[in-house]
Amino acid sequence: xxxxxxQIVCESLVKEGVEVIFGFPGxxxxxxxxxxPHYPQLRHVLVRHExxxxxxxxxxxxxxxxxxxxLATSGPGATNLVTxxxxxxxxxxxxxxxxxxxxxxxxxKDAFQEIDITGITLPITKHxxxxxxxxxLARVFKEAFYIASTGRLGTVLIDIPRDVFxxxxxxxxxxxxxxxxxxxxxxxxxxxxxxxxxxxxxxHRPVIISGRGVTISGAYDELKELAEKAQIPVATTLLGISxxxxxxxxxxxxxxxHGMACAxxxxxxxxxxxxxxxxxxxxxxxSVSGFAPNASVIHIDxxxxxxxxxxxxxxxxxxDVKNVVRELNKQVTSRTHVDWIRQLDIWRQEHPSTDIRxxxxxxxxxxxxxxxxxxxxxxxxxxxxxxxxxxxxQHFCYKKPNSLISSGGLGTMGFELPxxxxxxxxxxxxxxxxxxxxxGFQMTIQELATVVQERAAxxxxxxxxxxxxxxxxxxxxxxxxxxxxxxLSGPDFLKIxxxxxxxxxxxKTRGEVAPAIQKAMEHDGPFLIDFMIEPxxxxxxxxxxxxxxxxxxEAPRKETVASGISPxxxxx
Ligand SMILES: Cc1ncc(C[n+]2csc(CCOP(=O)(O)OP(=O)(O)O)c2C)c(N)n1
Ligand SMILES: [Mg+2]
Numbered sequence: 177x178x179x180x181x182x183q184i185v186c187e188s189l190v191k192e193g194v195e196v197i198f199g200f201p202g203x204x205x206x207x208x209x210x211x212x213p214h215y216p217q218l219r220h221v222l223v224r225h226e227x228x229x230x231x232x233x234x235x236x237x238x239x240x241x242x243x244x245x246x247l248a249t250s251g252p253g254a255t256n257l258v259t260x261x262x263x264x265x266x267x268x269x270x271x272x273x274x275x276x277x278x279x280x281x282x283x284x285k286d287a288f289q290e291i292d293i294t295g296i297t298l299p300i301t302k303h304x305x306x307x308x309x310x311x312x313l314a315r316v317f318k319e320a321f322y323i324a325s326t327g328r329l330g331t332v333l334i335d336i337p338r339d340v341f342x343x344x345x346x347x348x349x350x351x352x353x354x355x356x357x358x359x360x361x362x363x364x365x366x367x368x369x370x371x372x373x374x375x376x377x378x379x380h381r382p383v384i385i386s387g388r389g390v391t392i393s394g395a396y397d398e399l400k401e402l403a404e405k406a407q408i409p410v411a412t413t414l415l416g417i418s419x420x421x422x423x424x425x426x427x428x429x430x431x432x433x434h435g436m437a438c439a440x441x442x443x444x445x446x447x448x449x450x451x452x453x454x455x456x457x458x459x460x461x462x463s464v465s466g467f468a469p470n471a472s473v474i475h476i477d478x479x480x481x482x483x484x485x486x487x488x489x490x491x492x493x494x495x496d497v498k499n500v501v502r503e504l505n506k507q508v509t510s511r512t513h514v515d516w517i518r519q520l521d522i523w524r525q526e527h528p529s530t531d532i533r534x535x536x537x538x539x540x541x542x543x544x545x546x547x548x549x550x551x552x553x554x555x556x557x558x559x560x561x562x563x564x565x566x567x568x569x570q571h572f573c574y575k576k577p578n579s580l581i582s583s584g585g586l587g588t589m590g591f592e593l594p595x596x597x598x599x600x601x602x603x604x605x606x607x608x609x610x611x612x613x614x615x616g617f618q619m620t621i622q623e624l625a626t627v628v629q630e631r632a633a634x635x636x637x638x639x640x641x642x643x644x645x646x647x648x649x650x651x652x653x654x655x656x657x658x659x660x661x662x663x664l665s666g667p668d669f670l671k672i673x674x675x676x677x678x679x680x681x682x683x684k685t686r687g688e689v690a691p692a693i694q695k696a697m698e699h700d701g702p703f704l705i706d707f708m709i710e711p712x713x714x715x716x717x718x719x720x721x722x723x724x725x726x727x728x729x730e731a732p733r734k735e736t737v738a739s740g741i742s743p744x745x746x747x748x
Contacts, residue, residue: 181310181341182211185274188317190217191349194245196236196601197221198229202249203289204276207341221601221630224622226253228594230260231620234269235595238581239556240602241392243324247274251289254335255296259588261331262300266585267415268388270329272320273301279339280308294335302330308337310345322353327360328479329392360478364495364503371491372450372474373507379448379472381516382408385431385460388415388584389453389477395498396577399452400424401505407512408450409520411439413460415584416453418574428520429529432460433719434566437527440717440725442520446471453477453497456486457585466724476500527730529717530570536686540564540639540709543689544571547609547637550693555607556581556599560592560616562646564639566715568611590619593636597623600632607635607697614640615664624676627702635696636678636704638669641711649714654721669706680704 179187185208189197196219201209212220223229226248233244244264248257254275264271278287294304303323305316313336320332376382390399396419403410403426410420411431420427428439440462443449449471454460461467464486475482475489476497483492493500532541544567547555553575559565559582574580581599583591596610617638627634639645648662673680683692683705696703716731 177347178344179347180207180211181313181336181343181345182207184310184313184345184347185317185336185341186211186215186218187347188314188349189245190215192243192317192321194243195219197245197247198223198232198236198598199247200226200229200249200253202253202276204250204278204338205247205341207338208247208276221626223594223626225620226256227260227590228597228620228623228626230257230264230271230273231588231591231594232598232601232623233271233273234260234264234267235558235581235598236602237264237269237271237598238595239578239599239606242602243270243272243321244598245272245274248276249289250276250278250293251291254291254293258296258300259586261297261333263583263586263588263591265300265302265331267583268329268392269331270324271331272324273331273333275333275335276341277306277335277337280337283337294333297333300331301333304333304335306335306337307340310340310343313340313345314347314349318350319353319355322355323358327358361480361494362478362496362499364476364493364500368491368493369500369503369507372493373504375448375472375474375491376406376408376450376504377509377511380513381446382406382448382450382513383428383442383446384408384410384450384452385413385443385454386410386416386419386452387413387454388419389497390416390419391578393453393478393497395453395501396420398498398501398505402501402508405505405510406508407517409442409517411435411443413454413457413584414569414582417569418577418579421575422573423575430569431725433462434570434715434717435719436529436570437717437728437730438520438524438529440719440728441523441527443468443471444724444726449473451475452501455482458486461487461725462719463722463724466726529730532571537710538684538686538689538708540567540641540707540713541571542686543637543639543707543709544568544611546689547693548572550690550697551607551609553579555579555609556603557609557611558582558592558596558599559611560613561587561589562613562616562644563641563649563713563715564611564613564645566646567639589613589616592616593620593627593634594623596634596636597627597630597632600634601630610634610636612636612638613645614638614642614669615644617669618667621672624673624678628677632702633700634702636702638704638706639709640669640706641709641713643711646715648712652712652714669704673704678702678704680706682706682708684708
């Protein structure tokens with residue numbers, strides 16, 4: 177059967193089970209858009225900026241575990257995708273990005289809207305393709321989806337010249353891929369697993385660090401079993417949040433630069449680190465030379481390139497986390513670490529990191545805790561980047577698997593709104609709260625129009641401190657309080673919301689917080705709350721740049737007076 181390239185693209189997407197494409201049209205992709213109405217199973221979501229398409233596809237992928245798809249035209253459309261592609265790739269989000277390219281005879285001529293997008297994205301994709309004949313399209317799509325969704329997940333870009341969309345070729349979708357150079361190891365080596373078990377059996381002060389790999393491989397139950405069987409406390413990375421229930425007695429919460437004091441102290445004093453599906457990012461380890469100075473390290477990861485990259489590893493195990501942890505569970509000895517757990521409990525009491533001070537001020541921590549209480553933790557939280565991101569990581573008690581979506585590796589301001597849109601479209605039954613910074617929100621604010629057009633009932637909490645808050649915090653602490661280029665003036669987010677057709681309200685006092693959240697939840701459709709939070713509130717604890725996890729700055733004393741609201745992590 178002969179089909180046009182555009183039809184082959186659509187057929188291939190259907191074969192891959194794609195239901196949603198986040199895209200924005202332009203000249204060279206018009207043949208594709210002209211074909212799209214013949215494929216009603218493919219829902220097209222028209223974003224307002226291509227960066228929004230990439231973040232929405234990324235948010236969709238993280239929320240559903242399925243490959244997210246975004247599409248843009250050549251030139252500026254393609255370059256607008258770049259930040260979103262890098263963001264998805266750095267956080268191992270499975271995504272296929274499709275770009276149009278100028279017609280084959282024009283390639284290399286600096287033609288109108290020609291850009292070498294495969295050259296540009298080579299270092300920020302897992303793989304990329306330029307498709308130079310329609311006959312190759314089906315194979316390329318099969319491979320692209322396979323590569324994006326296997327091994328360490330990642331982003332694949334497919335660049336398609338305009339005349340390849342219109343060229344005809346026989347359509348045959350391959351049943352399997354043939355990629356001799358691409359191999360993924362799924363099962364851990366038995367000898368390495370035995371070595372790991374030996375270390376675990378003799379450890380006195382073990383700590384598990386759980387990363388996003390646990391969520392991706394669906395190893396939530398397996399990890400819980402391991403922690404419980406061997407009585408090992410669990411700290412998580414930022415992206416590992418919600419891979420282990422935070423109300424569990426063995427939960428230490430997040431580690432790292434803004435991690436819980438108790439988690440960081442535990443790692444500093446541990447004699448064994450079991451790192452599961454995490455990559456020792458410098459925001460998690462702080463100074464690598466001082467990281468876990470007394471510990472042997474077991475590192476489980478599907479990507480062999482991660483082993484020994486940042487931290488010396490004693491027992492590497494390459495494999496899918498779920499398989500490896502299952503094997504560990506079979507072999508590890510059931511035991512307790514009474515003294516260690518008691519010690520952690522003492523540190524937790526002496527160094528509380530989630531207490532919220534009382535008083536009248538509208539504190540961001542209080543807002544996050546209230547969202548947690550009103551939703552009963554039954555929501556997907558999507559954040560931007562900055563202080564609000566850290567408060568959302570610290571003060572919401574994540575009890576549900578895969579309930580935090582945040583930009584970790586690239587730290588992309590503006591991720592929040594489009595990613596929340598993608599998550600809501602992927603999981604329409606879930607409550608999705610977008611926790612936004614007043615700075616980052618303005619970077620992708622136009623996606624409010626997409627939210628309205630798609631009737632996506634995203635609930636938006638703007639943490640309005642009038643500053644690029646995280647940068648202001650660094651200026652306060654490390655640059656003599658010189659606030660250069662960090663104060664923000666406006667806009668009036670209620671007027672913005674009104675212009676887009678989104679219901680909204682402003683909250684200035686603690687008393688208004690819970691009723692406003694309740695109102696947003698009951699509202700049938702998107703809802704925005706502009707929380708006018710304490711402008712110069714800081715994120716604590718904090719490990720200063722260059723220091724080790726042991727060098728934690730805790731909140732100044734006045735900041736730890738209890739507010740009467742329950743702590744995030746239930747104590748041991
Ligand atoms: C695209 C981008 N530009 C710059 C930065 C550097 N940066 C990190 S946090 C931050 C401030 C964010 O401000 P806001 O969104 O208001 O969040 P807040 O920290 O105030 O909660 C900036 C500028 C970034 N992470 N991303
Ligand atoms: Mg701000």
